[in-house]
Amino acid sequence: MLRFPSMIYNIEETYAPDPGAVIKGSKMDKSKLAINGGAKSIEAFEGTGQPKINNEEFLEMASVWGYSQEIIDKIKEAIEKDDLGGGPSLVAYTPASRMYQLAERAAELFDVKYVIPVTSGTAALHSAYIAANICQGDEVIVPGFTFMATAMAVVVVGGLPVWCEVDESMTIDPADLEKRITPRTKAIAPVHMNGYVCDMDAVMDIAKRHTLKVIEDCAQSCGDSFHGQRVGTIGDLGCFSISSYKTTGGSEGGLIMTNDEKLYYRALQWAEAGGLWRPDRYALSRWEDELFCGVNYRMPELSAAVNLVQLGKMDAQLDRWRTNKKRILAGLPVYKEIKPQAIHDIDGEHGNSLGFFAETAEEAERLASILSAEGIGFNTKGRSDGRDWHIYKYMSPIMNKLPATSDGYPWIDPKTGKEFPVEYSPDMCPRTLELMSRRVNTGIDQWWTENDCKQVAAAMTKVFDVLCTRDAKGGNWLELAGQ
Numbered sequence: 001m002l003r004f005p006s007m008i009y010n011i012e013e014t015y016a017p018d019p020g021a022v023i024k025g026s027k028m029d030k031s032k033l034a035i036n037g038g039a040k041s042i043e044a045f046e047g048t049g050q051p052k053i054n055n056e057e058f059l060e061m062a063s064v065w066g067y068s069q070e071i072i073d074k075i076k077e078a079i080e081k082d083d084l085g086g087g088p089s090l091v092a093y094t095p096a097s098r099m100y101q102l103a104e105r106a107a108e109l110f111d112v113k114y115v116i117p118v119t120s121g122t123a124a125l126h127s128a129y130i131a132a133n134i135c136q137g138d139e140v141i142v143p144g145f146t147f148m149a150t151a152m153a154v155v156v157v158g159g160l161p162v163w164c165e166v167d168e169s170m171t172i173d174p175a176d177l178e179k180r181i182t183p184r185t186k187a188i189a190p191v192h193m194n195g196y197v198c199d200m201d202a203v204m205d206i207a208k209r210h211t212l213k214v215i216e217d218c219a220q221s222c223g224d225s226f227h228g229q230r231v232g233t234i235g236d237l238g239c240f241s242i243s244s245y246k247t248t249g250g251s252e253g254g255l256i257m258t259n260d261e262k263l264y265y266r267a268l269q270w271a272e273a274g275g276l277w278r279p280d281r282y283a284l285s286r287w288e289d290e291l292f293c294g295v296n297y298r299m300p301e302l303s304a305a306v307n308l309v310q311l312g313k314m315d316a317q318l319d320r321w322r323t324n325k326k327r328i329l330a331g332l333p334v335y336k337e338i339k340p341q342a343i344h345d346i347d348g349e350h351g352n353s354l355g356f357f358a359e360t361a362e363e364a365e366r367l368a369s370i371l372s373a374e375g376i377g378f379n380t381k382g383r384s385d386g387r388d389w390h391i392y393k394y395m396s397p398i399m400n401k402l403p404a405t406s407d408g409y410p411w412i413d414p415k416t417g418k419e420f421p422v423e424y425s426p427d428m429c430p431r432t433l434e435l436m437s438r439r440v441n442t443g444i445d446q447w448w449t450e451n452d453c454k455q456v457a458a459a460m461t462k463v464f465d466v467l468c469t470r471d472a473k474g475g476n477w478l479e480l481a482g483q
């Protein structure tokens with residue numbers, strides 16, 4: 001199986017002296033020259049410097065990010081041994097590289113052919129849209145509830161995001177998605193939001209019938225699965241953020257995954273535009289469209305060292321979150337006025353958040369504050385109009401079609417000089433806004449004990465019993481989720 005980087009750059013071979021390069025016409029004894037087998041003039045330098053990045057930088061990082069001892073040891077090892085600052089040329093393409101090891105490890109863990117570590121989730125999305133050949137004027141369908149990066153990266157490559165509704169899982173609504181398809185639609189970007197996974201069967205079915213590419217945004221769902229397959233490996237390309245703000249990862253970082261060789265090479269060329277990964281980096285294209293202009297999104301070795309450790313912890317973390325969520329769901333009776341957030345795969349979701357819908361936005365606000373007073377933080381958007389770059393209507397760079405450059409790119413069609421026919425208005429996805437306003441949400445701690453989970457369920461039950469009516473049919477939230 002071919003994995004990133006597909007070809008290891010062979011430094012020795014490339015820089016070996018050319019034995020034919022013998023100096024001619026000189027009066028000196030040519031056999032003394034090192035190139036002709038004579039003694040080398042310089043065997044070593046006494047003043048060999050210290051690694052450019054050393055313990056002071058490491059301690060700085062460790063204190064900022066609160067790394068565990070295991071990670072500290074890995075970083076220390078990486079810094080002390082490898083001189084990551086000015087180290088061996090192109091270290092990233094050798095098996096000694098943490099970035100290389102991270103790609104290998106992720107490919108194994110996610111059971112996917114190709115992984116490219118990059119600098120952020122946004123960089124992963126940018127590269128994936130390029131790989132999928134999203135061109136100026138192409139439409140990409142994006143759910144109205146996501147972080148703005150999913151849609152902004154579409155704009156950056158010249159495409160036009162088209163908003164669609166979310167369903168009661170707060171992930172892309174397949175029924176509405178299909179309605180938003182036009183002859184200009186090129187791709188769908190389902191987002192596994194807050195660890196709730198999308199209905200990927202429905203998304204893939206629609207994509208197949210309309211010949212659309214699927215670029216999964218897994219920034220908030222690293223390691224999750226849908227019907228036994230990891231998200232990010234179901235669509236054509238998967239994009240992950242593994243920054244410190246996500247459950248897996250540290251510092252800044254992202255991953256691109258695909259099983260498609262062509263998409264892999266296109267994403268790699270974009271994210272590694274110097275083509276440094278190629279066996280002969282200065283060679284002309286080896287196949288049509290191999291080389292094109294791109295950027296450098298290579299993940300730094302220090303981030304890779306951290307993320308290598310983080311990835312190893314991922315499945316155990318997921319196990320703890322899922323167990324705790326199931327414990328809480330099993331302890332919650334069903335109420336007439338409360339609707340749990342829909343779960344498309346209870347065994348595959350992240351388990352780090354728990355949401356439900358109240359009957360009205362006002363009721364959601366009331367429940368969030370009464371529940372929070374019981375000792376667990378709940379939040380809701382409720383009736384507030386507070387700006388939030390997770391809800392489409394507040395994403396002003398997109399809603400106002402703001403260009404980065406004075407030529408109006410990409411909103412203006414260069415062929416006609418007119419705006420592309422995509423419209424934005426705050427009421428485009430009323431259901432998404434309505435669901436957002438009634439959703440009440442809390443985070444679940446992976447380290448809660450069984451008793452802690454019982455306490456949470458008991459606190460919620462106490463509040464619901466006072467304010468709501470139990471469903472006469474009985475049952476609990478775990479059963480509603482299909483278990």
Ligand SMILES: Cc1ncc(COP(=O)(O)O)c(C=O)c1O
Nearest residue numbers: 120121122147149150219241243
């Ligand atoms: C859904 C979603 N997509 C993309 C991103 C962008 O990731 P990054 O911050 O690593 O660029 C985020 C980050 O918060 C996210 O939540």
